[in-house]
Amino acid sequence: MSGLSIEGVSMRFDLPGGGHVQALKDVSLDLADGELLSVLGPSGCGKTTLLNIVAGFLAPTDGRIVLHGNRVSGPSAERGMVFQQGALFEWMSVRDNVEFGPRMKGMPAKERRSGADHLLDITGLGAFKEKAIYELSGGMQQRVALARCLANDPDVILMDEPLGALDALTREKMQGLVLKLWKETGKTIILITHSVEEALLLGERLLVMAPRPGRIHREYRLPFAEAGVNEDLRQVKKMPDFATRREEILSMIWEMEEEIMGRTETA
Amino acid sequence: MTGIILLAIYVALFVGSMLAVGFAMRGRQPRDFTALKTVTFGDESAVRPNRVASIISVVVIFLLWAAFTGSSLSPLHVPGPFLGETRFAYTAANEAGETDEAEVALVVHEQGAAVEPPEIGEGDGFALNDSGQIVAYRTELLRVTGNDGEGARVVAVNGQPIEAGGTVAIEGGIVGLTPRGSLTVTPDRGLQMEPIWLPSPERVWDALTTIATEGYQNVPLLEHLGFSLFRVLVGFLLGAIVGIPLGYAMGLSGWFRGWFDPIVEFMRPVPPLALIPLVIIWFGIWESGKIVLLFLAALWIMAIAARSGVSGVAIAKVHAAYSLGASKWQILRHVIIPNSLPEIFTGARVAMGVCWGTVVAAELVAAQKGAGMMIIAASKFQRTDIVIMGIILIGLIGFGIDILMRKAETWLVPWKGRA
Numbered sequence: 001m002s003g004l005s006i007e008g009v010s011m012r013f014d015l016p017g018g019g020h021v022q023a024l025k026d027v028s029l030d031l032a033d034g035e036l037l038s039v040l041g042p043s044g045c046g047k048t049t050l051l052n053i054v055a056g057f058l059a060p061t062d063g064r065i066v067l068h069g070n071r072v073s074g075p076s077a078e079r080g081m082v083f084q085q086g087a088l089f090e091w092m093s094v095r096d097n098v099e100f101g102p103r104m105k106g107m108p109a110k111e112r113r114s115g116a117d118h119l120l121d122i123t124g125l126g127a128f129k130e131k132a133i134y135e136l137s138g139g140m141q142q143r144v145a146l147a148r149c150l151a152n153d154p155d156v157i158l159m160d161e162p163l164g165a166l167d168a169l170t171r172e173k174m175q176g177l178v179l180k181l182w183k184e185t186g187k188t189i190i191l192i193t194h195s196v197e198e199a200l201l202l203g204e205r206l207l208v209m210a211p212r213p214g215r216i217h218r219e220y221r222l223p224f225a226e227a228g229v230n231e232d233l234r235q236v237k238k239m240p241d242f243a244t245r246r247e248e249i250l251s252m253i254w255e256m257e258e259e260i261m262g263r264t265e266t267a
Numbered sequence: 268m269t270g271i272i273l274l275a276i277y278v279a280l281f282v283g284s285m286l287a288v289g290f291a292m293r294g295r296q297p298r299d300f301t302a303l304k305t306v307t308f309g310d311e312s313a314v315r316p317n318r319v320a321s322i323i324s325v326v327v328i329f330l331l332w333a334a335f336t337g338s339s340l341s342p343l344h345v346p347g348p349f350l351g352e353t354r355f356a357y358t359a360a361n362e363a364g365e366t367d368e369a370e371v372a373l374v375v376h377e378q379g380a381a382v383e384p385p386e387i388g389e390g391d392g393f394a395l396n397d398s399g400q401i402v403a404y405r406t407e408l409l410r411v412t413g414n415d416g417e418g419a420r421v422v423a424v425n426g427q428p429i430e431a432g433g434t435v436a437i438e439g440g441i442v443g444l445t446p447r448g449s450l451t452v453t454p455d456r457g458l459q460m461e462p463i464w465l466p467s468p469e470r471v472w473d474a475l476t477t478i479a480t481e482g483y484q485n486v487p488l489l490e491h492l493g494f495s496l497f498r499v500l501v502g503f504l505l506g507a508i509v510g511i512p513l514g515y516a517m518g519l520s521g522w523f524r525g526w527f528d529p530i531v532e533f534m535r536p537v538p539p540l541a542l543i544p545l546v547i548i549w550f551g552i553w554e555s556g557k558i559v560l561l562f563l564a565a566l567w568i569m570a571i572a573a574r575s576g577v578s579g580v581a582i583a584k585v586h587a588a589y590s591l592g593a594s595k596w597q598i599l600r601h602v603i604i605p606n607s608l609p610e611i612f613t614g615a616r617v618a619m620g621v622c623w624g625t626v627v628a629a630e631l632v633a634a635q636k637g638a639g640m641m642i643i644a645a646s647k648f649q650r651t652d653i654v655i656m657g658i659i660l661i662g663l664i665g666f667g668i669d670i671l672m673r674k675a676e677t678w679l680v681p682w683k684g685r686a
Contacts, residue, residue: 057586077592087583090682091605100601101591134685152591 004031004054004156004188009063011049011214022213023049024060029207029216033155036182036189036225038203040196040249042257046214047192051158054190055081067155077101080154082145082162088133094120094144095129101152112151119147122184123177139170143177150185159191163198175201176233183229196249200224200242201233208249210256218252220245269335269458272345277331284323292319329468336467337459345458348403349439350375352385355425357411357442357450359394362418367392371411375401375439375454378462394419399452404461406453408445420448466652471659474652483653484644486636492660494636498554498629499622499668502561506618510566511611514573519603524574531567531574539564539625543632552633557626564625565618572614576607609676609683616672623665638664 011024024046031037039047052058054065056075065072067079080101088097095116096103102112120129123143128136136144142162149157162178163171175198182189193199199206204225210217222245228236236242307313333341352374360366369390376382382400390396394415401407412419422428424435424442434443440454462470478488516523517531539560546563550556580603588602630639638661645653676683 055586055590057589075586075589077590079590081587081590083583083587086581087587089584089602089605090685091608091680100588100593104588104591104593104597104601132682134682148587148591154590158590 003033003035003068005029005066006031006050006054007063007066009050009053009060009065011046011053011058012061024053025213025215026063027214027216028063031156031188031190031205033188034186036191036202036204037207038191038193038199038205039207039209040193040199040253041207041209041214041217042211042253042260043194044214044260045209045211045256047209048160049214050209051081051160051190051192054156055079055158077105077152078155080149080152080157082142082149082157082159084161085138085141085165088141088144088148090133092133093129094125094131094133094136097133097144098147098151100148105152116147116151119151122181123147137170139166139174142166142174146177146181150181150187154187156188156190159189161192161194164194171198172233176228178202179225179228179233182225196246196253197237200245200249201228201236206249208252211260217256269345269460272458273331273335277327280327280331284327285320288317288319288323332465333468335458335460336462336465336470338467338469340468346455347457347459348375348461349455349457350377350403351439353437353439353454355437355442357394357421358423358426359412359415359419360422361393361416365393366422367394367415369394369411369415370396371409371450372396372398373401373407373452374399375403378402401452401454403454404456406451409450409452410448411450412448421450424450463649463651466655470652471656474650474656478653478656483641491636491641492638492664494634495623495626495630495638496664498557498561498626498637499619502558502626503565503615503618503622505558505562506565506622507569507615509562510569511573513566514570514575515577515599515603515607517570517574518577518607519599527570531570534563535567535571539621540628543629547633557629557634560629561622561625564621568614568618568621569611572610572617573607576610577603579610580606608680612672612676612680612683616669616676619668619672620665623661623668627661 006027006029009024009027010022013021013023015021027046027050029037039050041047049058053060054072056065056072056079059073072079089100092100095113098116098119099112102115107115117129120126123146125140125143125147128140133141133144142165145162159178163174166174178189178191179202181187191199191202193202200222201224203220203222206220206222207216208218208220209215224236224239224242227239301307301313301315304310304313330341332338334344337344337347352372354370354372356368356370358366358368369392370387372385372387374382374385384398384400387396387398394412397409397411397414399407399409412421421444424444425437427435429435429442429444431444431446431448434441436442437452440452443451443453445451466474475488482488483491513523513527517527518524542560542563546556546560550559584602584606585598588598593601626637627639630637631643634640638657642654642657642661645651645657
């Protein structure tokens, strides 16, 4: 099996006061190379835990992650991660942030410089290469984070709510950028989001997860990401299917949220 | 008394200059964002130091200092001590019951001035005139009846009857009668400070220029100050060289953390001054003792700063570096160390301040050279001017160190507080 396989992954956290939390239970999933998967679910459904396991920051209590036939046993450069915010290195310029991965690998300065230049140009940061991180706006900082991840040429890009802290307008622009980069680089992407609309727009495949224990609730294959590559995202949102899907998923998540609330109230 | 007057004048100058500047600046407030705020009370960001007030504050301190020490720097002075000649008459009675008047001529002069007693004739009768000189701020005992024949005693001063223990005011002072029949003359002290308590600014300036050219106790001034600075720098650097790696180790390894936590947490609240006696016993009073003391003063501060710098790294940054392919060593070098620099700089500023204070205190205890030694030695000779000069120099150097550290901070860690 090529691509990324999540095979029967379970995650149990022991609580200090005794007892435990089943964050994930028997999650299995196969991703082909170049697929874009968005993951959606109510809070506490284990989305971020799943991403941290795929990234190698956490070891699952059961199951395993296999990428291109190799079992994942820790973080590595083949699985890049884009965080919500605060993961850039403030003590480096924009360029040095982007060049960080290649530099750690020992790539010659000239080579990594031209690579960084190219990425900064296509992410629209051409004029800010030598700026300090704290001089950039939140949207520009996330562009740097994307460019930094891409500069390392990972096989899989993991995004943990990368656009969650941005304002609506910037977010929309960044969604277009993510789609463009996906199409241009052909990377496999897993994107976690809280926004149903974003999950629909960006997910070629969409995973809805359910909480307690965290598990896959439903999976969709969607045409919108493909459409969004060529068309304006606002036009995509006007597609008749889009609204139906959005309503469907929203009410699904609502039901789950209410179930949680009900359960905690009776408990 | 002088203190209360001083405080009253100070408060009056504070309020007066505030009102005056407020009146003068009326309508000329800078039209920036803060000027447009309607809510300024309670808004910390709207409170910026009024630099006019800072300048006036310093000027006021110097003016008051000058006014209360009779310095020429201030056009106005509080009344000084009585200086110059004064005379009073006394009435002596002898055993026969006769009375006779005689005069006493006195000159009150500043300490160190060579003054002859004023000329006065012998006078008539059995009570003869006297003369004498008194140093300002001192009380002089006069045996005026010494030349008035056997058994003469003073019964009145300036015509006012006086008994043992009583006093009579004269021009420029007070005359008292002791139980043994002598007169005590106390010239008016005025409100000014005696130089031995508070020398005037020009005396301090004179002390500075003298010591700057001639040195103090055969050591040039710059050498005194240089020795203090040298001790601070060496002690601080040793403390940083040991403390920073120790802090890193404590931030990165559970064993180091557990091992050194009790030591660091115990030593941190012990003031370095409390270690002086032990350090002197162990290392002697020479350079090694002082440097060990300053090393200990800086060590814990730097270790704790480095530890919290490491602990303060956002886990997202470490995760990001791992997923960009960095090794543990590269993460230490490129993420953890730069991330901890702002904390280390804050610690270094605190440590430098503590070291400077500690070195002065250590030199007060025992030293042959140094800023602290200078002031303690001067105080033993009652050279208050040198003491004050030393205090001012110590303050200025400490202030200068902090400014340099802040400049270095903005230059080396510009991202501090802006993440």
